[in-house]
Amino acid sequence: MSTTEMSSTEEILGRSDANDLDAILAVPNPYLEGTIHTVKDHADAIFTWDYEKGARPALNKLYEKAKNAQWNGETDLDWSIDVDQEELAKSAVTNSPINSQLDLSGTCFEKWNDDDWARLNVEMQNWTLSQFMHGEQGALLCTAKIVETVPWIDAKYYAATQVMDEARHVEVFAKYLDEKLSGHYPMNTHLGLLLDDIILDSRWDMTYLGMQIMVEGLALAAFGFIHMMTTEPLLKQMLRYVMSDEARHVAFGVLSLKEYYAELTDVELRERQEFAFEAAVRMRDRLLQQEVWERVGVPVKEAIQLTKMTPESEIFNQMLFSKIVPNCKKLGLLDASGGWLRQRFGEIGVIQFEDWVDTGEEYESFALGQDLQAG
Numbered sequence: 001m002s003t004t005e006m007s008s009t010e011e012i013l014g015r016s017d018a019n020d021l022d023a024i025l026a027v028p029n030p031y032l033e034g035t036i037h038t039v040k041d042h043a044d045a046i047f048t049w050d051y052e053k054g055a056r057p058a059l060n061k062l063y064e065k066a067k068n069a070q071w072n073g074e075t076d077l078d079w080s081i082d083v084d085q086e087e088l089a090k091s092a093v094t095n096s097p098i099n100s101q102l103d104l105s106g107t108c109f110e111k112w113n114d115d116d117w118a119r120l121n122v123e124m125q126n127w128t129l130s131q132f133m134h135g136e137q138g139a140l141l142c143t144a145k146i147v148e149t150v151p152w153i154d155a156k157y158y159a160a161t162q163v164m165d166e167a168r169h170v171e172v173f174a175k176y177l178d179e180k181l182s183g184h185y186p187m188n189t190h191l192g193l194l195l196d197d198i199i200l201d202s203r204w205d206m207t208y209l210g211m212q213i214m215v216e217g218l219a220l221a222a223f224g225f226i227h228m229m230t231t232e233p234l235l236k237q238m239l240r241y242v243m244s245d246e247a248r249h250v251a252f253g254v255l256s257l258k259e260y261y262a263e264l265t266d267v268e269l270r271e272r273q274e275f276a277f278e279a280a281v282r283m284r285d286r287l288l289q290q291e292v293w294e295r296v297g298v299p300v301k302e303a304i305q306l307t308k309m310t311p312e313s314e315i316f317n318q319m320l321f322s323k324i325v326p327n328c329k330k331l332g333l334l335d336a337s338g339g340w341l342r343q344r345f346g347e348i349g350v351i352q353f354e355d356w357v358d359t360g361e362e363y364e365s366f367a368l369g370q371d372l373q374a375g
């Protein structure tokens, strides 16, 4: 394989240094105007005349599970629970990466009082749930595309159940935001660019890799973390229900791609590695939460640099990759092409998760009624 076929970081990310904060913050947000956003999906809709159900037993099993695991966001969640967002924001549970416990003298937070910190927490909560809602809509569109583009009947059947799951997820996050929180945020630039790139790609496996492996792998870890930390009973219940579905979705990606990637050439695998790396960096960039800092009126770059100095925040951001990295390993993506992705994941500080449990079978333990293991 010649190096001329490989893409540079500049070509993959639009900047030569993955960690260039000025370049990350300078990317314009194309999602601020209008009610709809259109993306070309460049894909053929595929019929198959091979209707043999269960030709892929692992996918068939997942499909049968999914049929019995449907829930109703309107009636299975207790929407009568009153959420006092301000009270919640003042409590010990906070998703703010920096807070008044640190020595912030000489920084833009020097004069902040308890009300300012409480407001920051409220905004972070609105932002976080808004991005989950947008990401869920991305999953809805991606999975509908998979129904059309995947050539296997067992995968079409399973993907159809995931379309319903994702509709329900968009619905419950939107309802929670509207009825229990205090305002939406628009789509984050980096999350939106990633979702656009996933949908734009003509190759059916790239939808899976971008959505089921990368976006949903991160979501499963993030939901698990927030589910464990939050004291708000409705959010806890809602995340528990959503996670029972998400674990199946990530398994769907692992089980489908494992078969397909076993047959790809090294050059083809390298393209998948580059796509996985791009997705990882875009998701890391989205976690900078730049829109929140803008809204609370502090210098964005300074706030982000202070965030990076907090060990808790670094640990949290790394933990979000605890599902993605073992799943990439299981698919053979870490070590193909001379270990290219292993090296990149090392550079962004997440390779240490490679031997954690992958999500090919783990979904059974996420089923409703099971006690979730911590972590």
Ligand SMILES: [Fe+2]
Binding pocket: 136, 139, 165, 166, 169, 246
């Ligand atoms: Fe979802």
Ligand SMILES: [Fe+2]
Binding pocket: 139, 166, 216, 245, 246, 249
């Ligand atoms: Fe999902």
